[in-house]
Amino acid sequence: MANKSQEVTVIVGGGHAAxxxxxxxxxxRYQHEVVxxxxxxxxxxxxxxxxxxxxxGEVEQESLYLKPxxxxxxxxxxxxxGVRVDQIDRDNKTVRLSDNSMIRYDRLVLATGSQVRRLRSPGAELKGIYYLHDIADADALREELVPGKRLVIVGGGFVGLEVAASxxxxxxxxxxxxxxERLMQRVTGPEMSAFFYARHHDAGVDIRLDTGVTGFATGDQGRVAGVTLANGDMVPAxxxxxxxxxxxxxxxxxAAGLACDGGILVDEFTxxxxxxxxxxxxxxxxxxxFFEDRLRLESVxxxxxxxxxxxxxxMGEEKPYDSVPWFWSNQYDIRLQMIGLSPGHDQRVMHGSPADKGFAVFYLRDGCVIAVDAVNLPIAFMVGKQLVQRRQAVSPGVLSDPHTDLKSLL
Known part of the structure; x- marks a missing residue:
């Protein structure tokens, strides 16, 4: 791709979006210079x-790279x-890096991602306490996960439960x-929470709900020895x-003066x-x-x-972003696929049963499907995507009937 024009596009970040x-x-075949x-x-x-x-430890590091x-x-x-952007000078259209070099830009794309939320409780800086956000974190944690060790996970969301299964x-x-009060409470309904609770419990995971953490106990050589709870108990770790x-x-x-409110504010064209x-x-x-309010979504x-x-x-085109949010999680032999956003629903309808090989929960508002959570049932996810996009009204009785051919709903 030689003979690029002198226009420079700088991308800040190295995650999936970048x-x-x-x-x-x-x-x-973007013809401008990209850094x-x-x-x-x-x-x-x-x-x-x-x-x-x-x-x-089932895949190599190189397999994580989107491209070599x-x-x-x-x-x-x-x-x-291996360097970071420390400052954006919007007036002069330059960015200053941590090695004190400068890069001029004509267009700048911020893909800075997120940071893990940290606990500030007593003992939170002890050795043996981990967060999982990048490859280095995963490498360090993986070395610790050996048979017989006791792992305590603070948080019962997607990442915590995926690590538990691993x-x-x-x-x-x-x-x-x-x-x-339940697992994954922020993102799914009680039926799914109960299903995953049972699956982890059956695998031997000790799950304690409605449990606050107040600090960490110190063991030998400055390592964590346990997690102290709000009720006064301690869980060895x-x-x-x-x-x-x-x-x-x-x-x-x-710092650059861009509008931010729970995230960098962007329009439907980013x-x-x-x-x-x-x-x-x-x-x-x-x-x-597709949605009335601004959203911040944590998803690939x-x-x-x-x-x-x-x-x-x-490229000089305008194609507005109007995709329906979707998410997934793999835990044990379970593949959870989620389409739409379930908060705000006024009715939940289950198709199939957790005792079956696959089942789904449909979330309705005013009779229309606004979200679907599917466990090992990809057809429910695929059909659900169309129903959510169309805001289609579907009879709860039809959805709950295990004999309903979901494809027929389209």
Whole structure:
């Protein structure tokens, strides 16, 4: 890809959104100079396997990379890895890096992602307490997960439960402490929470709901020895994983004076309030044509879809981002696929039974399907996507009938 014009596009970040944007630009034969600045030493990679098969040691690190570094470099794209952007000078259209070098940009894309939410409880800095956000975190945690060790996971969301499943398979004793009344309470309904509780319990995981953490007990050589609870009890631990969610990484954008409110604010074309700057992925709170309010979504699907929209904008096209949110989680032999957003539903309808090989929960509002959670039932997910996109009204009786051919609903 020689003879590029002098226009420079700088991408800040090395996660899925940044990698998807590079891939989209490659596919579109983007002719301008591209520089990606990533704080980690790796080319853009996918994070979901960090809590699943990568943590379990079933895949190699290179398999996480969206593309080998050579693919980008052969296309003439420059990867500046192992350095971070410290400052954006919007007036002069430059970014200053941690090695004190400067890069001029014509278009800037922020794909800064998120940061893990940290506990500030007494003892939170002890050795043996981990967070899982990047490859280095997964490598460090994986070395600790050996048979007979006791792992305590603070947080019963997707990542915490995926790690629990991976650790149990390695012969590690696992306890999950969840402050809410049920697992994955923020993202799914009680039927799914109960199903996953039972599956983890059957695998030997000790799950304690409605349980607050107040601190950590110190053992030998400054290592964690246990987790202290709000009721005064202590759960013994050799290793602790804190998995209590993430917060958008907006510090760079805020320092540059860009509008932020629970994320970098962007429109349906991923544009910030600066016409030269776009933002994509977990760091954004975006306007979606399908939903009334601005949303911040933590998902690979959102990262990829926003990246495609941003690529179109950089190519001089306007293709608004209006995708329906979807998510997935793999735990044991379970594949959970979720389409739409279930908060705000006024009715839940189960298709099939948790005792079956596959089942689904449909979430309705005013008689229309707004979300579907499917367990080992891909047809429910695929049909659900169409129903949610159309905001289609469906009879609860038809949905609950196990003999209903879901395809017929379309």
């Amino acid at each position: 990698g998807a944007l590079l891939a989209a630009l490659l596919q579109s 990606l600045v990533g704080e980690e030493p790796h080319p853009p990679y996918q994070r979901p396997p960090l809590s699943k098969n990568y943590l379990a 570094r050579s693919v980008y470099e052969n296309a003439g794209y420059q990867l500046r890895l 650790a149990v398979k390695k012969g590690v004793g696992v306890t999950v402490l969840e402050a809410a 050799d290793i602790v994983l804190v998995s209590i969610g993430v917060i958008p990484d907006t510090a760079l954008a805020e 544009r910030t309030d600066d016409p030269a700057i776009l933002a994509i992925g977990d760091c954004t709170r975006h306007r979606n044509l 699907a959102n990262a990829v879809d926003q990246a495609r929209t941003a690529a179109a904008v950089l």
